[in-house]
Amino acid sequence: MDGRNLSLLAGAGSAALLIAALGFQAAGYAPCELCILQRWPHVAAAALALLVWLTGRVRPLALLGMVAAGIAMGLAIYHTGVELRLWQGPTHCSGTVGNLATMSPQELMTRLQNAPVVRCDEVAWRFLGLSMAAWNAVFSAGLAVVWGMAAKRAAKG
Known part of the structure; x- marks a missing residue:
């Protein structure tokens, strides 16, 4: 497989991880602050694969x-360490409130009091x-390797 196809494969892998994360969210597993943070490097990686497809570079x-897959892996390892209580994570992890501009102060207080708190240190x-x-760390490491292979094969070709 050439570098271009390996890049597309890695980008598709990141897209698949994002789809899986959204699937878990739709199934009722609300993401914590660290879960959401881990998604952004995969968004970047998927966009980079799209750029490879469009530009051929x-x-x-x-x-x-x-680098994006490596960042995703690092964030996932950090999150796993928080879950295992190897180190402390963020002091707050909460869901979004949404529509702040249109809420009255009383509606906002009610929403805040009823908002579920999703803890970063609980699996x-x-x-x-x-x-x-932890699975995100494993898959992100694999995707970093695929991206690296793509870069290496592109340099040779």
Whole structure:
């Protein structure tokens, strides 16, 4: 497989992780602050793959994709450490309130009091003993390798 196709594969992998995260969210697993933060590098990686497809410039974009996947992996490892209580995470993790500009002060207070708090240090779901954050770290590491292979093959070709 050439560098361009490897880049597209890695970008599709990030898109698949984003779709899975949104699927879990739709199934009732509300994301915490760290979960949402982990999504942004995958958005960047998917966009970089789109740029590879549109421009054909593989090497520089694949290197950026590798960095994005590496950042996603680092954030996921950090989150996993918070879940395992190896280190302290953010002091607050909460859901969004939304529509702040249109709410009265009383509506805002009611919404805030009833908003569920999603903790970053509690695992909502596990598979084979790993949390979603841990799986994200594993998959992100794999995607970083694929991006790196794409950059290497683009340099040779």
